[in-house]
Amino acid sequence: MMCEQCGNRTATVHFTEIVQGEKNEFHLCETCAKEKGYAAYQFMTGAFSVNQLLSGLMNLDPAVKQRAGSSQTRCESCGLTFSQFSQIGRFGCAHCYEAFAPGLNPMLKKIQSSNQHVGKVPKRQGGTIAYRRELTRLRQELQTRIQQEQFEEAARLRDQIRELETRVME
């Protein structure tokens, strides 16, 4: 697609502008977009980075701001403050996740698909975590089987759960 403005260069900047309910689509080349100085384009280029995106999310969203409490909340382990974190977009240490949890959780939901890890668990150190996850899964399956009146299968699951429970206890 060619630029709607100059018609010479390929359109690489595509965006939709909505002004008072009226929708307009734009397809421009980089040069024309720059000349036009569209705010959206300014936002997209320049020193745009993950950090800005993060601090943008935290500063714009009243829910995050409110829950984060004071921006002077400080991680007692590394000394980083929440406001420093929102500027840099990086944590100083693992404890920051706990220290900044109230502000962090709503943000994580936005940038990630959820705020609950379901992936790999460290083999040695994870210990019973993997077993406990498996237990949750088995218990859910047991409920489904009972509802479906598949009692033979349910009995097998029940035994499996018992065995796993004893292992976790140990």
Added chain:
Amino acid sequence: MSLEDYLAQNSATWLKDDGPESDIVISSRVRIARNLRGRIFPMLATDQDKQEILEAAARAAKHSALSKLGPFELFAMRDLSEVDQQVLIEKHLISPGLIESSGGAVLLRPDEEVSIMVNEEDHLRIQCLLPGYQLETTYRLADQLDDGLEEMIDYAFDEEKGYLTACPTNVGTGMRASIMMHLPVLVLTGHINRILTAVTHVGLAVRGIYGEGSDALGNLFQISNQITLGQTEQEIIGNLHGVARQLINHERTARQHLLQTNRVLLEDRVCRSFGILAYARQIDSKEALSRLSDVRLGIDLGIIRGVSAGILKELMVATQPGSLQKAAGQTMTPEERDVRRAALIRDRLRADPSSSLQ
């Protein structure tokens, strides 16, 4: 093996070998971020802290199950010249971030399929890079390396948040899986923009390897997962797999369609680029990349015979500033590099004995 061997042009498997689906997929990469428990992240760590991290990593490389996946050699960034650092970046073995961080180092395996960065943004970044389309194999390798390290290292891990990383965009699995693809005809027909937008809707990110959007130089794109929390490693790889398969099919169909409907246009473009590369006396890296992309397409479609298909990835690395200067054994101005680049490409084309146009 000495550092010089690692810096040699064709020491890396991903540059040397083809791998599956190599007409479209250049390489598969998996990177896993890990941090040590109870340790300040590199951004705020003192030199002493970083030295201790480095020692822990080196110890694990020698004495854990990791040693069976080795051998590994450790290179501290401060011991490397600027050109040498540049070459490692151009070969995709380290990130630019590793150089910026003081106390950065890398553990390298001779086949350069594995590199473990130490004291980058996170304490450890395990990276596996294989030629062609082999995402699962790449992940399995990274997973084994991770298990090996964990035998001797306590990771910062939280049951709810997963592996804790310096940046919240990596928390959870800490994994970024990506594939590098050559998509010249999807760019030529303009379909790429629509596809790229669609891809971002399913939690994946696409970027040009050199340059952005449809201006991606050399028509090279990297597709990777954006989400690291709330999906398992297998789900992430599966998503990427699904999208990559579609892209491969789209590009192949588009190539055949273009060949049938507009053969002359395609041949003209490919042959002009071949002519320029075979005879130019100076060429900048931007033009070199786009001409190399055309030539590679010509090879894939049988328009150019006798030139090895590996020429694109080989030269896309070898014609970068760092690699050029390394090969020349001296620092060069951009103008000098353009002359040297043209000479290198001419020589490379003549190195294949029977190169000819169909």
